[in-house]
Every structure is written in C-alpha cells, then in structure tokens.
Amino acid sequence: MEFITTALILTCTYALLAAGIVILYKASRVVNFAHGEVAIVGGYVFYSSSTFAGAPSLWYGIAGALVFSIVMGAFIYLAIMRRVLGEPFYVPILITIGLAIVLKSAIIVIWHANQVAINVGVRPAVWLEGGATLSYMDLATVAVTAVFFLLLHLFLTHTRTGIQFRGTAENPLLASQRGVNVNFVLSLAWAIAAFAATLSGVLYGGRAFLSTESVTIGLAGLTAALVGGLDSLRGAVAGAFIVAISQYLTVRLIDPVLSQALPFLVLLLTLTLRPWGLFGTREELDRV
C-alpha cells in the first residue's frame, strides 16, 4: 500500500514537470533544461510569499507562485527565447542550460541556499491498511495534478486560445498568417510550463526539503517526458509513472546511489529501443 501511494505521488510530481517540458517542446521545439530550476525557484517563491505576512498563509503563497510563474514564463520567452527563434538547434538548448545556472545561483543569492520546507498541512488525513498514511499534502498533490491535466485538456480542446495554441504548435508560420498572435501563444506556453513546474516544485517542497540539490528533479521530469514521447501529454504521465516506479524500486531493493543514475539508464534504454518514446510521433527531423 505504501508502495502504491509513494509511487503515485512521485508520478504526480514528475508528470507535472514532464507536462511543462512537453508543452514547450510542442510549442517551440525547445527542450527546457532549466525546468527543474524553475520548479525549485517556484517552490522557494511560494515559501517566501506564504510567510510574507508573518504566519504561513496558503493564499499568499498561491498568489506569489502564480505571479512568479506568469512573469517568469513571459520574461523567458519575450526577453530571451524570442530572439533566438530560427537559430541552430543548439542555441536555445544552451540558453536554457545557462538559465538553469542563473536560476540555481539565484537560490544561493536570494535564499542563501537554505533548506526550506513548505509547511501547509502535513497532518495525516487518511489512514490506510498496513500503516500507511496520506497527508493533506499527498491528497493535494494527486488532486492538483488531476485538476491541472483536466484543465489543460479542456483548454487545448475547447477554447479559442487553446486551438490557436495547437495551430501554432503544428505550424507557426501558417498560424501567424491566419492571424494568430504567435508571440502571445508562445509566451503563454512558457507561462503554463513555468506554472506546471512551480506546482510540482511546491508539491515537492511540501514533502521534502527544497535545496539547490533538489533541482535534479528537472532531469527526472525530462526523462519522463522523453520516455513518454517529447510531444505527447499522455506520454508525459506514462513516462512519469515508469520513472517513478523504477526509481522507487531501485531505492528500496538495490542501491540508493544508483537511483541518481537510474533515470538516465531508463533514458538510454528508451533512446536505443524507441527514440520517439511510448506515445510520441515518429519524426525524421532530429533522429536519423
């Protein structure tokens, strides 16, 4: 029972991260290496804004995280990424790597690399048989992830902007010729991705400590996105599930140190056997 709940919660964290990476890849063919950093900085912002008025307040935290993710996403796109559209593939990747370093050092400069735990409701809420408990945070994790994916799905299929979004992902040139504001759509993509990352950062910080080391969850999210297929949201969830389960099993059964390298072993296996991932479309652009 404990196995199922832990795996489920890890899956949720990774799925949110992977969803952000997938959204960005679909929208602008950029693989975001700074995703874990955005997540953890988002978690720190949530922590700071929730304790802003003295006693921890959930609503201040949510407001802070929301503002952070929108400003962050729009800033990254408008100030940096827009300028390198159409450059060779390695330019955007290296820029996100640079961004990752800058964000990581922001944690050191602004929060002095302190370990921080987000403390909103870790009391056990549900007792399960076998001694396992689910805290409010765990319940919130699952609920938030489900709601996020549901809203994302509704947004992409039922709203005008969502349809414009899909059009831009399909063919940006054609979309802009049909009057879609591509810059707006792409900033929105970055904002949504940053929001998803912030959510997972907050949820991660609710159960473990946030520190500069926890940015490695970004790599786990990246692996999840790749295993599921870089351009498939369904795949993001499936990939997150696979990565979470294999990581949990390695920690419990084999060696905790190996769990650091494990996502990458899964990744190498996927890249060798099925480079386009479980649900991804097989394209001839980036692979031979």
Added chain:
Amino acid sequence: MVRATANLRTSYLEANEILKRPYQRLLVASIFVCLVALPAASSGYFLHLINQCFLAGIGALGLSILTGYCGQISLGHAAFMAIGGFTAVILKAHLGLSFLVVLPASAIAGAFAGCIVGLPSLRFRGVYLAISTLAMHYSIIYLATAYQARFGSSASAGIPIDDPRIGPITLSGETSWYYFLLIFLSAVTFGCFNLVRTRAGRAWMAIRDRYVAAEALAINLTRYKLLAFMVSATLASVSGCLMAFNANVVTVEKYTLDLAIIYVAIIIVGGMGSILGTLMGAAFITLLPYAIDTLFDFLPRNWRFGSTLFGVQTGAVGLCIILFLLFEPKGLAELWRRIETYFARWPFRYRPLDAVRR
C-alpha cells in the same frame, strides 16, 4: 605596403600557412616570450591561476573539436575528465605506475570512453544526442562514485595522489607545473591547429555544416563522428589526469554536470569553431570567478553576505552563456577578428567581408 599583400597569395604553400600576416607571427612570438619569462615576474598565486587556465584550455580544446568543428553537442565532458582522473588514481595511487605510463594510459582510456559515448551520435542528432551524453555522464559518474566509495580512504574525502615525476624532475611547485603545462598546451594547440586542417578536420566541418552533403561527398559519418568523440574525450581525459596530479587529490564531487557546462560556456564565450577563441574563452571563464572575487572587495561590507559571492560566481557563468549567445554568438574570437579587421583596413571603414568569415 606590407599589409596589403596579406590577402594575396601567390602559391599553395602560402595558403597553408597558419600565421599569414607578419604581425601575427610577431604577436605569437612576443606572447610566447612573455609567457616563458612570466614566472620570474609574478607571484605564486598568479602562476596558480595561469596554470588553471592552461588546464582548462587543454580540456576545452577537446570540446571545441567536438562541438565547434564537428557540430556534436556534448554534455559529457566532465565524465571524460573523471575518466582521466580515476585512471590516474587507479594506476598511480593504487598500482604505483610512473607518470609517464599514466598519462598515455589515461589518453587511451579516454579514447575508449569517447568511442562508447559517441555511439549514440550515429543514431541521434541535436537535442537527443545532448540528452544521451547527459545520460552517459551520469552513468560514468555513478561508476566513479562506486569506485571512490569502495577504494577511497573515506567516501567523501577523495583519494590522494602523489606529485608526478618525469625522470629526475618532480612536478611540485607552481613554476615547474607552469613550464610543463606551457609546453603541453602549446603542443596540443599546435596539434589542434593542424588537426582541423587535415582530411579529418575538413570532414568534421563538412559534417557540422550539412551532414547530408557531407555524406554525399563520400565522408564516412560513422568513422569521423566517432573520431571526433575519441579526440575530444582523449584531450578531456588527459586534462582530467593532469588536473588530478595538479590538485593532488581525486574526488568524484568535482566532476559534476556544472563542470561540463563550464566547458560548454568556455567554447561559447570563446567562439564555436575557433581554436584561438577556445583558449581566450578558457582564460575568460577560469579567471571570471577570481575577477568577481576581487570586485566584491570593493563593495560595501553588508553586501558581501555569506554565500552571495559563491552564488554570483556560479551565476556569472550562466549569464555569460546567455549574453554571448544573444549578442555575440561567435564569441571572443569574433571580437578579436573585428579588431584585427579594423586595424588592417585603417583608416577606411568598410564593412567586413562576411563571405570569408569561416
């Protein structure tokens, strides 16, 4: 005038010269003389910094060959350096072999690892290759961690290693290291300058610019991509080995992903596809933290809070990557070229000829 003849070549032999203009020869000669005379006129601390630059330069030239010339993105450079470092540990500290055996051995180990890490490049390009080298990085580092935990004196302290001996000379002080590294780096630089002009170098550039066209010109992609990975990993491994001897300790904590990114930053700041630029970038990125440290001394005391300096030092590397990619994508090499052109054409101000840039 002398400088008007610099672009006019009358024989194929002249076209092959690396230093085409007289002032370039003068410049290189005077820089070399300065470097040879430097230890007499500088402190040990300064020599230490220069040694770090030299070490970074050797490793960065490897990445420059792979990324700048062959166009393959690699985030596995720190892993290659770890291979050099741990080869040094295994052969020197545990088996007690001579430095003159260890250095070539680490080169061979690096080439072997490069060949394996390069294998995915035959199947993927672009982002996927970068991610697969990242995966390789973590796999190699896992092995190194396991080795250190098993055979090190303690899991966290690292494994000590003696000063190397070459015949009667022991490389221990900064000055002896300085001369050794100066000779070594000069040899590597000379080798790289010539390597990129050989058949292999031209093949790499063809693959970088358009791999389909390269294949149509009967360039064996498999062979030359693997060769680029092997050369790159060899240089990285050798520099990792030298760094291990220089620091007298090998610890797996040093070979992080951040180290690999620092090397990527070096070739971006220096300029992709330029050996001169790579050396400039190595000096720039290596000295950057020390420069920031010096700048911080001028700031008011209450700004220098605890870890702020460290944060700014690491963040500056990331900022350099972003700013150079946005505003000067060809790096310091391009700045240098512009200065050179300005003086070559002085007092006229023609636009530089873009067609002959590469």
